[in-house]
Amino acid sequence: MAQCLQSVQEFIQDSFVPMVAVLCSEDAERQTRKNHLGFSELVxxxxxxxxxxxxxxxNNQIHFIKNLKINVNNIVTQSPQPGAIRKLLSDVVSASQPAEGLTTNVITAGDYDLNISATTPWFEAYRESFFQSMPASDHEFLNHYLACMLVVSSTEAEPMEQFLKLSNEQHRIQHSNEYSYPKWFIPNTLKYxxxxxxxxxxxxxxxxxxYEEMKQRYGTQGCYLLKINSRTSARGSDEQIPDPWSQYLHKSTLQNQDFYEDDPSAVICNKNSENNFITMDGLDHPLKEDGLPNSFKDSPHQLERPSDPGGHFDSTDYVTSTELVQDGKKQHMLPAHGVCLxxxxxxxxxxxxxxFTFRGLLPHIEKTIRQLNDQLGSRKGLSRSLFSATKKWFSGSKVPEKSINELKNTAGLLYPPEAPELQIRKMADLCFLVQHFDLAYSCYHTAKKDFLNDQAMxxxxxxxxxxxxxxxxxxxxxxPYPAHYMDTAIQTYRDICK
Structure with missing residues (x-):
């Protein structure tokens, strides 16, 4: 069996966490790349x-949150493709097989003796990659972005103008019809x-x-001065600095020993990496003729640069570890991550x-939950009362509830963004992300009844x-745990939402 290091509760909470996007200026990205990491990888x-x-x-009651985790990713404007997801999951399993010589179970079938591994060490890696690679959908909001970090270097000639450019870029991505991906939680995304x-x-x-000018313009709660790279001579220092990044980068890179030569703490890179490569999940990805991968051309800030091992990639830009080491003679070693830190x-x-979390993200979530609660208290009560009165007037009697098997397939039904039903679902998801499970349950329960009434299965x-x-x-x-809820959901996904 897999040796699961987390309890079921811990695993679920780590699988659904607040999502934060990142937009970096070129100078800021260059400074983080000194450590062979993008900004999202750095943090x-x-x-x-x-x-x-x-x-x-x-209700103005204090709610405590323990071991809160956030997920910070570069903005990628193309949804993960199914073929690329399958390829990623296959590579993760292949890279996580048990070492040779371990105890196996022998099963005899006729003239054959089958050696079956007694453990499944690949399971947790597969499960983690599966959850991270799931594309955002329209019927739930758990993996929609709540906030966006705008990162600018202090060496910019005009840092405030650069912040304005990044802010406009984020607004264009979210609100123009040019992009349908990624998904954003609410129209008023927090910008930090x-x-x-x-x-x-x-x-x-x-x-x-x-920074003083930033505080005057954006408020002390909306900005931050982050100082890095204080280790000026990485090679000359005898200080042993830990590398906490390795476990978060692409697992096939870390587990395939072919990537390492003399120094096990190093990663590979092409000799011309500064001019010809973009780092991708800790790997280096060859550029096209014009210096950008095909899917990067639309954005001046290279928005679609995949940086998260969880699957923000497309089928053309996904690069496997095998492809990267085929020409090993042309590659040489680089120091470990964080060499300037x-x-x-x-x-x-x-x-x-x-x-950021305590002074920026959590107040934003708290404010959003209050706003949704107030909107639902006024708008939903009015709309539902009118709907019920109209329904009663024309029907004259209560419509009997239908079983799951009798309900028609309305999987293609889409609510408008401002629909009260979606606001309840948003409030439920927000409460779930901040571990307010009691309020989340109440909201999900209410939303469930509304969706069933509309046959939005x-x-x-x-x-x-x-x-x-x-x-x-x-x-x-x-x-008590409502097992019938989960059974009904599975049956609905299987039989109706095909």
């Missing part, structure tokens, strides 16, 4: 809060402005002045994530599924 090991945080629910200061090359006094830099990045199945999970995760199990 990824520090994305779990080390202390308990709290927020207030719509990050000034990245490279200690080894920037003027600290200038960075402080720019000290332990103080690690602490600064960790503190940055803490500040895909939406109803999603609400049933998450209502069951919310009940399961409630501390102390105040109500």
């Amino acid at each position: 990824r090991p520090f994305c779990r809060l080390t202390s308990e945080v709290h927020m207030r629910d719509p 402005y990050v000034l990245l200061h490279d200690i080894s090359e920037g003027e600290e006094q200038r960075a402080d002045l720019v 000290t332990l103080n830099d690690h602490d600064r990045i960790r503190q940055f994530i803490q500040e 895909l939406y109803a199945a999603g609400a049933l599924e998450m209502a069951a999970v919310s009940a399961f995760l409630q501390p102390g199990l105040p109500r």
Whole structure:
């Protein structure tokens, strides 16, 4: 069996976490690449809060959140393709097979003796990659982006103008008809402005002045000055700096020993990487003739650059580890990740994530939950009362409920974005993401009834599924686990939502 390191509750909570997008200026990306990492990769090991945080629910009661984790990714404007997802999952399983010589179970079938591995070490890697590679959908909002970090270097000639450009770019991606992906949680996405200061090359006094201007324009809760790269001589220092990034990068890269030669802590790179390669999941990806992969051409900031091992890629740009090492003679070793960072830099990045989450993201989520609750209290009550009165007037009697097998297939039904039913689902998903499982259950339960009334079976199945999970995760199990909710959701997905 797989050796699962997490409990079921921990696994579920880690699978559904607040999603945060990233847009970087070219200079900011260049400064993080000194560590052979993109910005989203740089912060990824520090994305779990080390202390308990709290927020207030719509009833003004304090709600505590433990071990909160966020997911930070580059913006990718193309949905993952099924073929690429299957390829990724196959590679993950292949790279996670048990070592030779381990104990196996022998099963005799006729003249054949089959050696079956007694363990499945690939299972957790497969499961993690499967969840991360699932594309965002329209009937649920759990993996829609709640916020966007806009990252600009302090060495920019006009940092404030660069922030404005990135802000306009994010607005264009979300609100124009040009892009249908990625998905955003609400129209008013939280924008968090990050000034990245490279200690080894920037003027600290200038960075402080720019940051003061940022605080006046965006507020102290909406911006941050992050200082990195204080280790000026990576090769000359005898200090052993840990590499917390390896476990978060592409697993096939880390588990395939063909990638390493003399130094097991190093990663491979083409000799001409500065001019001909873009890093992708810790790997290096060859560029097309014009210097950008085909899917990157539309954006001046290379928005579609995949940086998350969880599957934000497409079938043309996904590169396997085998393809990267076929011409090993042309490749040489690079130092480990984070070569320009000290332990103080690690602490600064960790503190940055803490500040962003506590002072930026959680207040934004709290405010959004309150707004949704207020909207539903007014709009839904009015719309439902009118609907019920009209229905009663024309029908004259109550319509009997139908069983799952009698309901017609309305999987293609789409609600408008402002529909009260979707606002309830959004509120439920937000509560779930911040571990308020009791309120989440109530919202999912209400949404489930509305979707069933409309025979919107895909939406109803999603609400049933998450209502069951919310009940399961409630501390102390105040109500019995509604197994029939999950059974009905599975049956609906299987028989109706085809």
